[in-house]
Amino acid sequence: MSPVIGVFALQGNVREHVAMLTQAGAEARPVRRPSELAQVDAMVLPGGESTTMEKLARAFELFEPLQKRIADGMPVFGTCAGMILLANEITGGIAGQETLGGLDVTVRRNAFGRQVDSFEADLEFAAFEAPYHAVFIRAPWVERVGPQVEVLSTVSSGPATGRIVAVRHDRLLATSFHPELTGDARLHGYFAELVREL
Template sequence: MSAGPRIGVLALQGAYREHRQRLEALGAQVTEVRLPGDLAGLRGLILPGGESTTMARLMTEYRLWGPVRDFHAAGGHLWGTCAGAILLAREVQGAPPQFGHQDSLALLDVTVQRNAFGRQIDSFTTEVRVSGLDAPLPAVFIRAPAFARTGEGVERLCSYEGQTVAVRQGTILATAFHPELTGDLRLHELFVNELREPVAS
């Protein structure tokens, strides 16, 4: 059996360990990404949930903005969950007043609204229906954002209470919730399967 695809998880802050565990359970080779050189040889990169302003500050400190954009431009697949989805968005609403502006990669043609479902105390778990999956998916919402606007090339994959919470644009996937905090591996499996090398004939 051939080795699984090499996938990175941005490991600056947040739930990167949980993503790593899910990917390894599916046979992927996982690299924790902290520096630009860690992106070498990867086929995909997950930007995990956490605190988006802290993650943005650390991406600046470790000079990751340009290398991640270059990684995507060269064909790398990206998946952002919760805070990671905020980091992918072209426009971010609701940045903390002390920051005034939320830095992002601006690769995903969406406007994301921070904390669309309330603060930490309002966190909850529910089931959602995601396009491409044959049964509802358990989803953990923790200070979750929502996609208030989606561009013309963005596919809406899931909504909850009238708000879009999962989207895809080309090789970019973004989810407002945390699939890595449940035992359901189906979204991770979809991501891993997209990156598997074709079987040689």
């Protein structure tokens, strides 16, 4: 049976994530309310603006239900701002900024610079044979990983060489970049498989 994967739909590239999840063989649904969250097996937190996403989640009464589902073991895939929302700790954040938590990492917000510093790179992934072409837009990076966190990919060239840009912590998956903008559904497929294994 196809897993039902929700996409946080209050901000970010919602349609693109829904399309990639569908391509990967999952059933994907936009989630804006707690009643919709209750109907999904897993969630994708897309890119966007992490502080705005936090405020919108609170306004739509989604923040605490999401936090509880994550604490109870729901699989979540966070991309760019979604990675920040999952992190237990942020550096370079706004005063008082809160996260959903669950991912035992420290993430630096806007680590790669501003919009003008956006870039693309081919990344080696332990799970894939061929490199993955990644799109970075005002992206964070991971500065610290906890003992249970698996590093899936790092930047292999340029001034950010060695920076961690993809991690997995049990049922939580996070990338600094935007996999929904590549046309390559392998990461969405990897996440759908993680959900199916439950």
